[in-house]
Amino acid sequence: MKAEEVIIDAVIEASRKLPFDAVKALEKAYEEEEGNSKVVLKAILDNLSISKSLEIPLCQDTGMMWCWAEIGRNARVDIVKLEKLIETSLAKAFKKGLFRTSVVRDAMGERSNTGDNLPPVINYSLTSGSDITLHFLLKGFGSENCSSLTMLNPTAGREGVIEAVVDTMKRAGAKPCPPVFIGVGVGGTMDRAAVMSKEAFFKRGKETDLEREIKERINKLNIGPGGMGGKNSSLGVFVKEEPTHIAGLPVAVTVNCWAERKAEVVLLGGYDGD
């Protein structure tokens, strides 16, 4: 199968179907809640089967496309062709998958629609190995508008980080379509923390103590599914951390709605045009 076709299929599937872990978390939340909160979760689970059977996006906000190309240091790579591959595949996926054209240019002026949902936001980084991994987030903006960045004092420590995330959700309340998934970037510079807060959604491995503690603290806020109250305000927290400066402790928080739409494509051996 050609790289382009694999990307198109993966991105369209992400608009209609949630990752296994997200569905499991929603089903567990449904069992735990009652009253209006349960009604909201029932609608969410019904919506997942309807989008699958109708073959349309599960949410009309198919997002602004965020892409992270992780390039193995031993991979064959033509970076210009890789960029072209990403952009042409996405353009085709948006058309074929009936994505909404949600991107505008002249952001503080005319705000005219670009008409093709392009451009995506693309980040490139190097890693070990000989493959290229493309990570995609279909990033809805109801939740993105609730995201935050805090430059903490270096002495604020773990508790400061937890509070920065919990405060973000206190302000967000019912706006980002809870129960939410949260990405947290800690360290680096201001911009690096923000990028890490999105890379965090692709972490592997088990939930850490810090992630569990943040999730539990958010769940005590009683925001609940659709803001109806209840035990489930957050279904998952992912933290990514890097070294920072002696004078600071940057904390970035990406808020993602319950529809945690993401896709990953591995280009084995890299990509130089084939």
Next chain:
Amino acid sequence: METKLFLPSQNWSHIHSGDIVYVSGKLYVARDQAHKLLVSEIKEKGETPFPFEGNAVYYMGPSPTKEGMAIGSSGPTTSRRMDEFSPFLISKGLKIMIGKGPRSEKVVEAVKEYGGLYLQAFGGCGALYASRTLSSRTLLYPFLGPEAVLELEVKDFPTICIIDSRGEVFKP
């Protein structure tokens, strides 16, 4: 409590905050840019571009329509961004609003003063709402693309009442 609302309607005093409300009938769709334009058009011309009385506005911008369906994915968008425009529109007769998330104090006051209604649709459930939409046509501002004003015919749209006509706000 579960209840039904048929639009246009002249009476929604039976609906209380916290009630599950199934909405059927006509809905007018408008979001950010359409709100901005509606407000300036009404101020300029002194009249509303579609009948406000007894009708509802739905905060939404659909994804493209699949062949054979009435509309694409079509769940609610965040109501908060419409808060600066809503009190003016409510004062001009548009009393019923459907969106998602909380509203400002000023919107709550306007709903109470004019006996309006704010319903929350289920965020992210675009495919569900598409499956309950019978027809759709573009009414105003087609140049806004996915933000154009639409007229929908819907059946059993599930919502929850957040602010009722008495100004009572649902609190979890």
